[in-house]
Amino acid sequence: MIIGPNSVVTIHYSVQDKDNNTIDSTFDDEPVVAMLGSGYLIPGLDDALQGKQSGDTFSVTIEPQEGYGERYDELTQAVPKSMFEGMEIEVGMQFRATTDEGDQVVVIIGIEDEEVIVDANHPLSGITLNFDVEVIEVREATAAEVAHGHVHGEGGCGHDH
Incomplete structure (x- = not known):
């Protein structure tokens, strides 16, 4: 399945700053599961995932305005x-x-x-981020996930809406 709006993606990622200092990585931990367009991922990563599919790996540089914003x-x-x-x-x-x-x-x-x-700035505001991403799984969001704006785990989302 090709990733598009409301796709639920399971990804591993590593993110570095411009000096190649690793800020975060999921490769030695659990992957991230997110619904595109829900605001869970930063806009630049959300956009970079569009059109990809399971098994794809890619690198993307995300400027602050598409990441955690500029510093003020x-x-x-x-x-x-x-x-x-x-x-x-x-x-x-x-x-x-x-x-x-x-x-x-x-x-x-x-x-x-x-x-x-x-x-009060986000700690990563003003920083250009370099992501290495592996797409593990892609599926279509359920109607309930789209209505609630986030991914549900097995057995629902664990809270009332």
Whole structure:
């Protein structure tokens, strides 16, 4: 079957940055199962899978605008250290913050005197990604999967809609 809209794909992938540092890989673990067009995969990978089929292997370079987006300086800010009172904080910790745009994950990128520098950009934003992909299986999404917008495992999706 040729991959198209609403195809459910099972893939292995490895992703590297421009310096060939491996960011993530599924080749030594379980493959990823996703429905194209559902937003589960980044747009560039979703697009690159279109027209492929089981057994295909390919490499694709995905620019930030088709990956995790550009970086925005305004999403980095200093907040008072007192907001973390009673907590042991360190660079790299992630927190869910409530903002005017809703809940957002922020990462501590610096601690200076009485301020904590947090970044709400996705950690992979602004990075060109190089994917090596192996298509393991392709099938048509069920009507329920299309209606719910995600892949169901054996026995359903495990939650109510």
